[in-house]
Amino acid sequence: MPTPKLFAPGPVDVSPETFAAMSHTMIGHRGSDFEELYASLRPGLQSLIGTSRPVFTSTSSAWGVMEGSLRNLVRNKVLCLCCGAFSDKWFDVANKLGYEADKIQVEWGEAIDPEAVRAKLAEGGFDTVTFIHSETSTGVLNDLAGIAAVVKSFPDTMLVVDTVSSLSTVPINMDEIGADVILAGVQKALALPPGLAVFAVSEAATERAKGTPNRGYYFDFLEFEKNDAKNNTPSTPSISILYGLQYILGQIEKEGLENRFARHAETNAMIHAWGARHGFQLFAPEGRRSKALTCFATPDGFDLSGFIKELKTKHNLLINGGYGKIKGTTFRISNMGNETVETVQELIDAMDNVLG
């Protein structure tokens, strides 16, 4: 039996075509073949992130760049906007790194209120804000433009945005909204194997980094910028994943970004409609729901682990049973990556079959 097809919110299913692209003959990373590969990624990544800034690739998962952003930017105090497992953990990471950190904490399943951010920043002393656009643990899609507008009204306050489970599913316009770092891992909506993160850094954040001590080496923004100018990376990159990324960016260009967003909206709505038919309540509030995944509250008495297990053993499909402190009381279904109306319909038919 092959391993199950993944409808869990990352890593997601990787297509055979992507794996084929990744099986390109190995090349050295300090030569012209690599420089061509690297340069070929730039336009597609810039259009995904909505920036004319360079877009860097980091051979790490997203956490590397999430931690690295703090190391490059925090001088005084960081404000962490916490609304679920990943955003809460960013606060813990800031503390582990020894930074002075404060947070706005909302109940899991709620979105961050931009006005609460304004009130907190008005207390003074913060120079960096961490923010997760799509909180993958709860399925909440936070108000990126609203939060960015508030943070921008506080001079010299850097906004670091995790778009791990939103990039390529909804529009992101880094330059227009004035975000300072946009970052994502590639194993979610870009449907690549894990091990690579992509990120862009504003001019203001680059200037900030210049005067920040103890930036380290591996995630030093200035090292990335220096090497990007030569179409290269500071350290040996994950060349195979970069070939996969080149393939995916080509697919995105063929599909068209607007069509990609529409596909995610449509397949996401199919899963919402499936849940409504079975009386499953959405965990995220109306108007603030991710287009990449759906988080349902597990009804009382519902045998969630039995459902997930039977879907796997009978249909070889994998969905996910909640994350962090809402493991068991919620479950999540992804429509990220290459999933289409047809493949999501197959999942829905299989889930209906299991529910009987």
Ligand SMILES: Cc1ncc(COP(=O)(O)O)c(C=O)c1O
């Ligand atoms: C929103 C979000 N941020 C950060 C992460 C951490 O990513 P990684 O484990 O790839 O570093 C995840 C992983 O699921 C995520 O969903």
